Amino acid sequence: MPDYEFIFVVDGITLDDHAAVNALTDELDAVLSCSHGVHRMTVSGSGPDAVTAAGSVVARARALVPGMRILRLDPDLVGVSDIAERTGRSRQNVTQWIHGQRRDGVPFPAPEGTVGRSLVWLWSDVNAWLRGIGLDDGEDRPTRDEATEINWLLRHGVPPVHVNVDVDFDVLPGREDTQRIAALLVEHARMTPRFIEYLLRHPQVRDARGRSTVVVCSPEHLAADVFARLRAYGRPVVVATITTGVFAQVISASRRPGSTPVELPPGATVRDWIGLIALYPDREFSVGSDDLGAIGESDPLEFASR
Template sequence: MTMSEYEFIFVLSGISLEDDEAVNTLTTELDALLSSQRGMLRMTVTGEGSNAVSAAIATAQKAHELVDDVRFVRLDRDLVGVSDIADRIGRSRQNVDQWVRGQRCPSGPFPEPEAMVGASPVWLWADINAWLRPLGLDDGERRPTREQMNRIDLVLPSVRLVPTHFGGGRTDGGAEVSAFNVEARLVRSASRTRSAAARALHRHLLARAGEATDDEAFLRL
């Protein structure tokens, strides 16, 4: 199975930048960068997995093993405007604005904005970075897609409830339990108490499992 590295920006609670022991542990063991802006604690970190969702789950589980008090709230979407994009890639604002308006599209149509802030559009940096990759202007990092971000957000609050032995590559009763199965277990846990969307995703994962694997461990989740 091919493993890739992904970058995540997690919004955390349960600890603060003043908690020296927790911050030092996460920065040392996970090579993470913690920052706080307007009271929101964020952790930028890379994780490895067969896909972005399994990498995020594995990273969150590892962080919980290291610092029991840490809580994962959601992923920060890292939204950027035209000026932000220009600053990150070293191009002029006018150049980026031309891409947005479709006047120069060297890598196909510019991504759709994620939202509007006042009268200005903002985009997911993950979308922009992927669009820039064929031009050699990306930052070299892989990030989850919008759909993967939504799936990660759904399971993050339940990650700490899953025993360590459900992590990828470990075994339970002789049967390997994949990160996909961990995700399904988390989604099932979340679907008991959360929205219809959570329950729908759980059903979708069960259907995928039936097509993708006959691993008996999955049936015991």
């Protein structure tokens, strides 16, 4: 069976707990570290898959140190300099990989996000890509879906229930990337617990047949087009898109009497609108002079996506 490496964020233990640290080291060959007040345990485990291996490791660690809380997997985010250091290559080499100049037909993984002004990637994604050119570190790690399931187990103590949520995806036309976004959202509605939970928590977005309505748009769609689609429904729906990650929010078309909406310029895009939602989370938004308005009926849901 394959061996998997895990980096867990832990609590209830410090580097000064010598008995606990020694027990983890002796029995699990685990390494405990601390950076900026966050304790991490790096440990390997074997199993037919990463989820099973993680469950075995977690059970043994909890038995050894009952007071230690294993909170979640550390995503192990890396930037260009980190990738260069781990592979022994130059930053220029890494930049060439990112721009597709060194492995034809196999694009470099999409970044997970940004830290400051720099892009960062999941090391597990990068390492899997590097395996194709013989530069990986030889370690197997959980896939993105396996990591989601492991974190669910750590949080809830039981395997995730894959609920079949009936969703009506209303895909706005006019942008080339919208079908790709819709395909990813369909997958998240089947496999991603956070998205499934979000849909289940908001029954007000269901139609007469009990299907959750999700309006799928591109970040570059005009906000006015989305507002017009919302007005056609006459009830709350989930508006969803993917920028650096998934953004979803229960939103209804509204121009409330006496309200002072945040006015969007006529050419404002969905990306512009999302940026303003972060600044004005409880405000109504409007665009143009056609009484097109929208207001959030819930907190937004945001999480990483491929």
